[in-house]
Amino acid sequence: MTNSIKILVVDDDYNICELIRLYLEKEGYEVIVAYNGSKALEIFKSEAPSLVILDIMLPGMDGWQVCREIRRISNIPIIMLTAKGETFDKVLGLELGADDYMVKPFETKELVARIKAVLRRYEHKPAEVKEVVFPNLVVNLSTYQLKVNGKEMEIPPKELELLYFLASHPNKVFTREQLLQEVWGFDYFGDSRTVDVHIKRLREKLDSEEQVWQLKTVWGVGYKFEVK
The missing domain is CATH 1.10.10.10 (Winged helix-like DNA-binding domain superfamily/Winged helix DNA-binding domain)
Structure with missing residues (x-):
């Protein structure tokens, strides 16, 4: 059974993408994967996902740039992933418009819980038409x-x-x-x-x-x- 919510997972680590896909598909979400920033933006514009899980350290266009580009055209939820835990990264991510932030390694069940929480908050936000x-x-x-x-x-x-x-x-x-x-x-x-x-x-x-x-x-x- 699917709940018609489409999630874009952006990470250059194939194993992390597949692990997240496995857990999210069990929850009934539809999952699309991108392994670099430019492909992520291409998919974002063509597939219109409901939420993006976005790694910061990506080849070529990094997660900051992807987040910035998405925020130019959409206010859909973004959860940032990174191996770093410095306050600077968290502050920058939130200033760029990220809705939440998780540090690797993370518990997949916690990620699922945060996705549900962010989606609940988003449901109550009026859609912004640019x-x-x-x-x-x-x-x-x-x-x-x-x-x-x-x-x-x-x-x-x-x-x-x-x-x-x-x-x-x-x-x-x-x-x-x-x-x-x-x-x-x-x-x-x-x-x-x-x-x-x-x-x-x-x-x-x-x-x-x-x-x-x-x-x-x-x-x-x-x-x-x-x-x-």
Whole structure:
């Protein structure tokens, strides 16, 4: 018997994943597994799990980054796992939006109990819809949808995230560095011209010349979402 609750387990240790899967499936949960951060985000967006169990030490994109990316688009429960027990890790995890925290090695029965407790708390939280609406423009970060003049547009995730961030702060100017930090993450080491490329692509999609809103370049500073 299943209870229709889907849980994403993210850990690069195959044995830990299988142990957690075994216990959770006995409890009736549906379990999906990812062994690295980028795959976890891909699965998260396609499968829409009800809860994420997230290891901190992952190859490539670590658990902090995954948590940060998930929190940009969803408020579903996240339980962090780590082999470390320092207060700093706990505080950072909670500040990034984790709902609970377990230190390895852990008792699997305790993990199950914490999952149930977190899910109970979550049931009483109102769902947060991340959406900004302007005349002839709807940017929904919860569903990753963009509508321009009532028509749904195909758009890569990062372009949508950039547009959502700017449109959430109308008429406020952001430097390229600020946009890199807010949209790509503070530890992104890419070229600031990445922002220029994404803005150019957004303008091509939006065709905003006749609208009350526009993506404007503030010369020598950066960009803003201008609303007249």
